[in-house]
Amino acid sequence: MQTTIVSELFSIIDQSALFTKKQNETDYLTALCIAAEGLVQDGVQEEALKDKLKPLFDRFYSQRMTAEDVRRALQLAALKGMKASPQPNHELTPDTLVLLMGHMVAMLAGKQSFSVLDPAVGMGNLLTGIMNQAETDDILAFGIDADPLLIRLAAANANLQQKDIQLFHQDGLKPILTEPVDFVVCDIPVGLYPDQDSASTYVLKDVTKSPLTHFLFVEQGLRKLKTGGYLLSLVPNHLFSDDQGHVFHDFVQKNATILALIQLPASLFKKADQAKSILLMQKKSGTSTLAKQALLAEMPDFSNEVKMRKFMQQLDHWFLHRSV
Secondary structure, three states: OOOOHHHHHHHHHHHHHHHHHHHHOOOHHHHHHHHHHHHHHOOOOOHHHHHHHHHHHHHHHOOOOOHHHHHHHHHHHHHHHHHHOOOOOOOOOOHHHHHHHHHHHHHHHOOOOEEEEEOOOOOOHHHHHHHHHOOOOOEEEEEEEOOHHHHHHHHHHHHHOOOOEEEEEOOOOOOOOOOOEEEEEEEOOOOEOOOHHHHOOOHHHHHOOOOEHHHHHHHHHHHOEEEEEEEEEEEEOOOOOOOOOOHHHHHHHHHEEEEEEEEOOHHHOOOHHHOEEEEEEEEOOOOOOOOOOOEEEEOOOOOOHHHHHHHHHHHHHHHHHOOO
């Protein structure tokens, strides 16, 4: 069987991580980060690993690869590490959704240059996937994450893909010192937000008695958008049912327009209560012409090729003929 570029790159990265893991007596994800940083520098810092890693690094750079090949290979390695040592904040956006959201941004941006922010960037899988599908290389990109290991992985990931991303190690719900952007993209974290002081600055802290992270990230996303900019995010299906007092409903009516809400197939998620939808909103402006009709859809299971093809045709038709 012929080896694909992605599987060859994954094999190189995986072997490098395993050698590093054994040498440093650490977990796989940390070892992956160290190995990826070594690949970026194209050099082995630890003398004991030189004989093992140098041939692997040479093999890596001998491949005729694209940025997307590198992203997918690193994604496979990260998935392996996250399955070995599960943590609540260590989860990857499914690749099919990275591709779909990248397609949506490309449809909205066209060939124009744009700026984009991911306030919960993780290892940069979603952000770089979106950048790889854009019709322009003129992209000003920012990523924020509070997890020190993930932000290091994001930096290595961006460098290996030769993507220029400004990364900030901080809580994405604290003040972000960047100019407003054209797009905010995010696989929004779900759950209670523990920092009461930071939450007190948000209108959506009042949706429930205790502030919920997923509402605060929607508000933060809209704050960081230019007028007329787009928020494209993965949100929990219970986002709207959590809004018992219509605080979220009133906030959105005042500040944004919902352009699309796409419910994702349940098969993508381990448990029913973890299911998510893609939410596309536009920050309101006095001059922009908004879509005549929001796209409300339920995505079929990815294994059903006929229904999936029809869904993608409907999606493209809406993007091409909407009056946004």
